[in-house]
Amino acid sequence: MNPAWLDLPVREAVPALQQALAARGTAVLEAPPGTGKTTLVPLALAGLVDAYPTAPRRILVAEPRRLAVRAASRRMSWLLDEPGDGPSGRVGHTIRGERRVGPRTVVEVVTTGVLLQRLQRDPELPGVDTVLLDECHERHLDADTALAFLLDVRATLRPELQLLCASATSDTAAWAELLGAEEGPAPVVRAHGVSYPVEVLWSPPPRPVRPPQGTRTDPALLAHVAATVRRALRERDGDVLCFLPGAGELARVAGLLEGAAEILQLHGRAPAQVQDAALAAGSGRRVVLATSVAESSLTVPGVRVVVDCGLAREPRTDHARGLSSLVTVRASVATGRQRAGRAGREAPGAVYRCWSEAEEAMAQRMPTPEIALADLTTFALQAACWGDPEARGLALPEPPPAGAMAAARETLTALGAVDDAGQATARGRRIADTSLHPRLARALLDGAPLVGAERAAELVALLSEEPPRALGDDLAAVRRAVRQARDPYAGRWRDEVRRLRRQVGGSGGGSNGGSGAGGQGSLGLADGAAAGLVAALAFPERIARSRAAAAGTVPEAGAGGSFLMASGTAAATAAGSPLAAAGWLAVAVADRPAGWASARIQLAAVLDEETALRAGAALLGEREEVRWAVPVGSRRGELTARRVRALGAVELSAKPLAAPDRALVRAALLEGLAREGVSTLLNWPERAASLRLRLAFLHRSLGEPWPEVSDRALLDGAEQWLEPELSRARRRADLERIDTASALARLLPWASGAAGRLDELAPERITVPSGSRVRVDYAGERPVLAVKLQELFGWTAAPALAGGRVPLTVHLLSPAGRPAAVTADLASFWADGYRAVRADLRGRYPRHPWPEDPAAAPPTRRLNPRK
Numbered sequence: 001m002n003p004a005w006l007d008l009p010v011r012e013a014v015p016a017l018q019q020a021l022a023a024r025g026t027a028v029l030e031a032p033p034g035t036g037k038t039t040l041v042p043l044a045l046a047g048l049v050d051a052y053p054t055a056p057r058r059i060l061v062a063e064p065r066r067l068a069v070r071a072a073s074r075r076m077s078w079l080l081d082e083p084g085d086g087p088s089g090r091v092g093h094t095i096r097g098e099r100r101v102g103p104r105t106v107v108e109v110v111t112t113g114v115l116l117q118r119l120q121r122d123p124e125l126p127g128v129d130t131v132l133l134d135e136c137h138e139r140h141l142d143a144d145t146a147l148a149f150l151l152d153v154r155a156t157l158r159p160e161l162q163l164l165c166a167s168a169t170s171d172t173a174a175w176a177e178l179l180g181a182e183e184g185p186a187p188v189v190r191a192h193g194v195s196y197p198v199e200v201l202w203s204p205p206p207r208p209v210r211p212p213q214g215t216r217t218d219p220a221l222l223a224h225v226a227a228t229v230r231r232a233l234r235e236r237d238g239d240v241l242c243f244l245p246g247a248g249e250l251a252r253v254a255g256l257l258e259g260a261a262e263i264l265q266l267h268g269r270a271p272a273q274v275q276d277a278a279l280a281a282g283s284g285r286r287v288v289l290a291t292s293v294a295e296s297s298l299t300v301p302g303v304r305v306v307v308d309c310g311l312a313r314e315p316r317t318d319h320a321r322g323l324s325s326l327v328t329v330r331a332s333v334a335t336g337r338q339r340a341g342r343a344g345r346e347a348p349g350a351v352y353r354c355w356s357e358a359e360e361a362m363a364q365r366m367p368t369p370e371i372a373l374a375d376l377t378t379f380a381l382q383a384a385c386w387g388d389p390e391a392r393g394l395a396l397p398e399p400p401p402a403g404a405m406a407a408a409r410e411t412l413t414a415l416g417a418v419d420d421a422g423q424a425t426a427r428g429r430r431i432a433d434t435s436l437h438p439r440l441a442r443a444l445l446d447g448a449p450l451v452g453a454e455r456a457a458e459l460v461a462l463l464s465e466e467p468p469r470a471l472g473d474d475l476a477a478v479r480r481a482v483r484q485a486r487d488p489y490a491g492r493w494r495d496e497v498r499r500l501r502r503q504v505g506g507s508g509g510g511s512n513g514g515s516g517a518g519g520q521g522s523l524g525l526a527d528g529a530a531a532g533l534v535a536a537l538a539f540p541e542r543i544a545r546s547r548a549a550a551a552g553t554v555p556e557a558g559a560g561g562s563f564l565m566a567s568g569t570a571a572a573t574a575a576g577s578p579l580a581a582a583g584w585l586a587v588a589v590a591d592r593p594a595g596w597a598s599a600r601i602q603l604a605a606v607l608d609e610e611t612a613l614r615a616g617a618a619l620l621g622e623r624e625e626v627r628w629a630v631p632v633g634s635r636r637g638e639l640t641a642r643r644v645r646a647l648g649a650v651e652l653s654a655k656p657l658a659a660p661d662r663a664l665v666r667a668a669l670l671e672g673l674a675r676e677g678v679s680t681l682l683n684w685p686e687r688a689a690s691l692r693l694r695l696a697f698l699h700r701s702l703g704e705p706w707p708e709v710s711d712r713a714l715l716d717g718a719e720q721w722l723e724p725e726l727s728r729a730r731r732r733a734d735l736e737r738i739d740t741a742s743a744l745a746r747l748l749p750w751a752s753g754a755a756g757r758l759d760e761l762a763p764e765r766i767t768v769p770s771g772s773r774v775r776v777d778y779a780g781e782r783p784v785l786a787v788k789l790q791e792l793f794g795w796t797a798a799p800a801l802a803g804g805r806v807p808l809t810v811h812l813l814s815p816a817g818r819p820a821a822v823t824a825d826l827a828s829f830w831a832d833g834y835r836a837v838r839a840d841l842r843g844r845y846p847r848h849p850w851p852e853d854p855a856a857a858p859p860t861r862r863l864n865p866r867k
Contacts, residue, residue: 001048001049001050001079001080001081002078002079002080002081004078004079005036005040005043005049005079008035008036008039008040009031009035009036009191009192009193009194010029010031010035010036010037010040010041010191010193011036011040011044011051012191012192013029013031013189013190013191014040014041014044014049014052015052016187016189017029017041017044017045017164017189018044018045018052018054020186020187020189021045021130021162021164023187024180024183024186024187025154025159025160025161025162025163026154026162026163026164026179026180026186026187027163027164027165027179027186027187027188027189028164028165028166028167028172028175028176028179028186028187028188028189029041029164029165029166029167029189029191030167030169030170030172030188030189030190030191031166031167031168031190031191031193032168032191032192032193032195032341033168033193033299033338033341033342033345034193034194034299034345035191035192035193036191037134037166037168037191038061038063038068038072038075038134038166039072039075039076039079040079041132041164041166042059042061042076042107042109042132043076043079043080043091043107045057045059045130045132045164046058046059046090046106046107047106048080048090048106048107056106057106057129057130058106058107058108058127058128058129058130059106059107059108059128059129059130059131059132060108060110060115060125060128060130060131060132061107061108061109061110061131061132061134062109062110062111062112062114062115062131062132062133062134062143062146063109063110063111063112063134063135064111064112064134064135064138064140064142064143065111065268065293066095066096066111066268067266067268067270067275067293068134068135068293069093069094069095069109069110069111070093070095070275071275071279072093072109072134073085073091073092073093073100073107073109076091076107076109077089077090077091085100085109086100086101086102087100087101087102087103087105088102088104089102089104089105090104090105090106090107091105091106091107091108091109092105092107092108092109093108093109093110094108094109094110094111094114095110095111095114096111096113096114096435096496096499097495097496097498097499098495111142112133112140112142112143112145112146113142113435115131115142115146116142116145116146116149116382117433117435119146119149119150119153119386120382120385120386120432120433123149123152123153123157124153124157124158125153125158125161128161129161129162130161130162130163130164131150131161131162131163131164132164132166133146133147133150133163133164133165133166134166135166135167135168136165136166136167136175137167137168137169137171138367139367139368139369139370139371139397140370141369141370141371141374141376141379144369144370144371144396144397144398145379145382145383145394145396147163147165147178147395147396147397148394148395148396149386149394150163151163151178151179151181151395152386152393152394152395155181163179165179168338169334169338171334171366172188173185173188174397175397176188178395178397181395195344196344196345196346196347196348196349197344197348197349198306198340198341198343198344198348198349198350198351199348199349199350199351200340200350200351200353201350201351201352201353202353202355202356202357203224203228203231203352203353203354204354204355204356204359205220205221205224205354206224207220209221209224212245212311212327212328212329213328214327214328214591215245215246215248215313215326215327215328215591216328217245217249217309217311217328219252221309221354222244222249222252222253222256222309223256224354225242225244225253225307225309225354226253226256226257228307228352228354229242229253229257229260229287229307230257230260231352232305232307232350232352233260233261233285233287236304236305236349236350237304238302238303238304238305238347238349239282239285239286239287239288239300239302239303239304239305240261240286240287240288240303240304240305240306240307241288241290241300241303241305241306241307241342241343242287242288242289242290242306242307242308242309243290243291243292243306243307243308243309243339244289244290244291244309244311245291245309245311245312245313245328246267246291246313246326246328247265247267247269247291248469249309250265250266250267250289250290250291251265253289254289257287260287261284261285261286261287262282262284262285262286262287263286263287263289264277264278264286264287264288264289265289265290266278266288266289266290266291266293266300267290267291267293268291268293269465269488269489269492270488271488278290278300279299279300279301280301281301281302282302286302288300288303291313292312292313292335299345300342301346302346303342303343303345303346303349304343304346304347304348304349304350305343305349305350305351305352306339306340306342306343306349306350306351306352307351307352307354308331308336308339308340308351308352308353308354309354310330310331310336310353310354310355310359311328311329311330311331312328312329312330312331312332312335312367313326313327313328313329314326314327314329314367314368314370314373315327315370315373315374315375316373317373317374317375317404317407330359330363330364331363331367332363332364332365332366332367332368333360333363333364333365333366334365334366334367335367336353336360336363339351340353369397369398371396371397371398371400371401372398372401374404375404375408375437376400376401376404376405376407376408377407377408377411377412377437377438377439378437378438379391379400379408380400380405380408380409380412380418381408381412381417381418381424381428381431381432381438382432384412384417384418384422384423384424384428385424385428385429385432387423389409389418389421389422389423389424390405390422391405409422411438411439412428412438414618415427415428415431415438415439415442416428417431417432417438427445430445431445433503434500434503436460436464436500437464439538439539440460440463440464440538442537442538443456443459443460443463443534443535443537443538444456444457444460444500444503444504445503445504446537447459447460447521447533447534447537448504448521449521449522450521450522450523450525450530450533451521451523451525451530451533451534452521452530453501453504453505454497454501455521455527455530455534456500456504456521456530456534457497457500457501457503457504458479458483458493458497459475459479459530459531459534459535460500460534460538461493461496461497461500462475462478462479462482462493463534463535463538463588463589463603464496465489465492465493465496466589466602466603467482467489467493467603468489469602472578473573473574473577473578473579473601473602473603473604474577474578474579474604474605474606475531475532475535475586475588475603475604475605476527476528476530476531476532476605476606477578478603479527479531480527525611528605528606529606529607529608529611531586531605531606532584532585532586532605532606532607532608532611532612532615533586533607533611533614533615534586534605535586535587535588535604535605536586536605536607536611536612536615536616537615538588539586539587539588540566540615540616540618540619541565541566541567541616541619541648542565542566542567542571542586542587542588542590543565543566543584543585543586543587543607543612543615543616543619543647543648543650544563544564544565544566544571544584544585544586544587544601544604544650545563545564545583545584545612545647545650546561546562546563546581546582546583546584546585547562547563547564548561548562549583549584550564550651554581555580555581559575559580560572560573560574560575560576560577560580561573561577561579561580561581561582562598563585563587563601564649564650565587565599565648565649565650566616566619566647566648566649566650567648567649568648568649569592569598569599570597570598570599571587571590571598571599571600571601572598572599572600572601573601573604574600574601577601579601579604579606582606582607583608583609584606584607584608584609584611584612585601585604585605585606585607586604586605586606586607586612586615587599587601587603587604588602588603588604588605589601589602589603589604590602590604612647613647616647616648619647619648620645620646620647621645621646622643622644622645622646623643623644623646624641624642624643624644624657624660624661624664625640625641625642625643625644625654625657626639626640626641626642626657626660626661626664626665626667626668627639627640627668627671628640628668628669628671628672628675636732637672637675637676637732638731638732639665639668639669639672639730639731639732640668641656641657641660641664641665641668642654642655642656642657643655643656643657662727665729665730666726666727669726669729669735670715670718670726672732672735673715673718673735674715677711678711678714678715679711681732681735681736682735682736682738682740683736683737683738683740684740685740685741687741688739688740688741688744690764690775690778691741691744691745692709692740692744693778693779694758694762694764694778695707695709695744695747695748695762696708696709696710696778697762697778697783697801697802697806698758698761698762698802701801701802701805701806702761702802702803702805705749705752705754706749706754707747707748707749709744709747717747720746720747721743721744721746721747722738722743725738725739725743761801761802761803762776762778762783762801762802763776763801764776766785766798766799766808768785768787768791768792768795768859769791769792769793769794769795769859770790770791770792770859770860770861771861772787772791772861774786774787776801776808782806782807782808782809782824783801783806783808783809784808784809784810784811785798785808785809785810785811786810786811786813786819787810787811787812787813788812788813788814788815788817788861789812789813789814789820789821789837790815790848790849790859790860790861791859791860791861792810792812792826792859793849793851793854793855793857793858793859793860794854794855794856794857794858794859795826795859796826796827796830796855797825797826797827798810798824798826807824808824809822809823809824810822810823810824810826812829812837814841814845815841815845815848816845820837820840820841821833821837827855830854830855834854838850846864847863847864848863848864849864
């Protein structure tokens with residue numbers, strides 16, 4: 001045994017951990033990163049460390065990342081003084097497509113995805129005594145699912161199976177509760193690491209930077225991060241570990257740091273030799289640029305300084321549009337604390353945080369669990385194969401969101417992976433066995449007989465691990481380039497192709513090519529068409545038609561292409577893309593950044609219409625389409641009725657519909673009323689407009705039972721006041737001919753008898769002292785009576801409306817009909833205001849009477865008689 005194990009702080013906690021597992025069968029280990037929880041604990045539990053005598057046991061360690069799997073197994077082999085993990089050693093590992101175990105293996109490190117596959121094949125995990133789920137605090141969906149399955153296994157099949165959850169944070173109470181079941185919380189064993197102080201230095205950019213959008217990070221922030229790394233190299237000793245959100249940002253900052261030190265880029269897809277170099281002690285000054293893989297699962301020796309950009313990547317799923325992607329977000333406070341701790345593993349250190357202390361106060365406390373954000377199609381299939389399609393019986397830390405589960409079940413039903421009850425079908429179990437996303441598994445299994453097993457495997461492997469963006473956006477061209485390449489991505493791709501080729505076995509030969517590399521499958525498709533078919537089988541709702549082709553036009557040279565996907569989402573290629581001029585595309589990868597009108601096509605393949613219809617057959621159909629449309633060049637909408645043949649939202653052909661369904665016509669007319677407005681689309685002659693204003697006044701003044709007659713209220717109540725006219729209407733002209741006054745009268749409160757008081761409460765006209773019947777204007781907030789001043793002589797008070805609640809505002813007009821005064825108190829006007837009006841107007845209108853005492857003068861509509 002390598003004596004280095006004596007320096008691991010977790011060794012003090014091992015006896016308590018052994019006792020807890022022996023007594024309860026479950027436990028939670030809380031141990032900071034670097035204490036040895038991932039390496040020493042499995043060896044001790046397996047009986048491989050003499051200091052902790054126990055019966056030999058077989059241990060399965062589950063890690064959330066492939067990089068951590070390799071690193072942990074190699075570190076354990078080193079502690080055992082064995083040359084390396086593999087078939088000849090006592091420690092081995094398994095990741096998708098790679099298995100290194102042998103007869104002597106007693107500790108096996110696997111990804112949580114591999115663990116889930118084993119549980120589905122044989123839930124009892126024969127031969128395994130203890131399962132250690134590492135880094136539970138990271139809340140990866142596979143880890144949460146594996147824990148729920150293991151708890152089910154303990155409860156129903158193997159109560160003797162020991163289960164240990166290891167976390168690098170102190171938030172362990174929830175895990176203890178989950179593991180404890182009916183016996184109360186599981187024991188929590190704490191290992192206290194050697195804690196060196198870490199100085200926090202706030203280093204915000206000198207100028208504001210744009211917040212991240214999608215996976216785009218402002219280059220100004222990356223330049224500042226690089227400058228901060230150079231500053232750290234000047235001010236501090238030791239290696240620098242710099243956290244960035246993704247591999248693209250790592251490459252950009254590496255370019256900005258050229259010549260500053262030895263630069264290593266550590267991410268999940270990094271070549272094995274780079275990973276090994278980052279996890280080994282260096283001979284000179286190093287800068288390790290890392291994604292989240294270095295937050296807790298791995299120990300990078302020699303690090304004394306951390307530079308944290310403050311960003312992280314999280315999954316996002318737009319269930320309405322069928323788009324899934326990673327987005328860049330502000331890292332949580334807990335994540336920042338984890339990252340900072342890397343600087344204090346071996347000695348006092350420092351963390352440079354590339355944001356302000358004020359921003360820290362606004363950050364989210366904990367990272368969001370993946371189950372709350374991710375596409376749940378794979379999870380839903382796992383649950384269905386486990387026998388719990390709704391996942392209601394699974395002991396999950398949080399239940400899955402109902403909307404995401406509904407979308408996942410809809411996808412699985414379309415793939416034939418689950419039946420009407422949600423139970424997994426034989427096809428669904430075969431899909432699950434591939435370890436692929438169910439969409440990609442469908443493309444592999446259904447595509448192999450059509451295009452050849454080898455080509456199907458090659459194309460699906462490209463979709464399974466997205467190829468470097470530098471290879472372009474044409475899937476067929478990317479396949480040709482990767483087949484010729486010898487870089488690390490191409491190596492991983494070939495490994496995955498071999499694995500997928502085994503999944504489809506002998507399928508794919510057909511009559512045109514067999515199952516070898518050149519096999520054409522039963523359709524004899526060329527490479528480009530095969531790429532389109534496979535991508536379309538995976539994502540039929542992303543089959544897209546060119547808007548230009550649909551309109552019979554040609555896109556401008558060098559411009560991006562505009563497309564409509566079957567899902568109804570607009571999508572566009574980049575300017576200059578070779579895909580821009582295609583008539584049809586199968587979109588494999590797309591995202592829709594916040595604020596963008598269209599999705600951005602990142603990877604796609606050219607399709608012809610025949611292949612598009614073949615792949616999207618489930619979306620193909622005919623429908624009666626009756627809607628309100630505005631013809632090009634017109635502002636007036638009209639009802640249109642057509643029989644449309646379409647692939648989802650993509651229209652293929654249409655012809656007029658002579659006798660459309662009445663319910664659809666009615667809905668379209670209501671749509672027209674909503675879009676153009678009741679006031680605009682219907683005809684409102686004076687009688688109807690007057691009645692509407694009077695009703696609005698009474699509703700405003702008295703409320704119920706007087707109806708609201710705004711556009712919104714009239715639209716909502718169309719069934720009450722526009723029938724039967726609405727049911728008989730078939731076009732715009734029919735709506736315009738409706739007698740709105742008679743229709744509106746249906747809203748009067750006839751049942752209560754209040755309708756009979758309409759003319760009393762809101763009279764259309766009022767008889768003034770001269771005998772004239774003057775119309776009341778209800779258009780404003782207060783009703784207005786506009787009448788010539790001489791007609792009101794002797795009238796000391798105008799009537800109040802709405803049962804005496806609302807005074808009538810009187811506009812006193814000059815003989816020419818222009819406003820001379822406004823009052824709601826005639827008596828006061830005659831006493832005080834009239835004199836000024838009389839003095840101003842009687843010289844201009846000498847033939848009209850201007851008595852000194854208007855209150856006693858007779859009202860008149862006539863002129864003074866000529867002398």
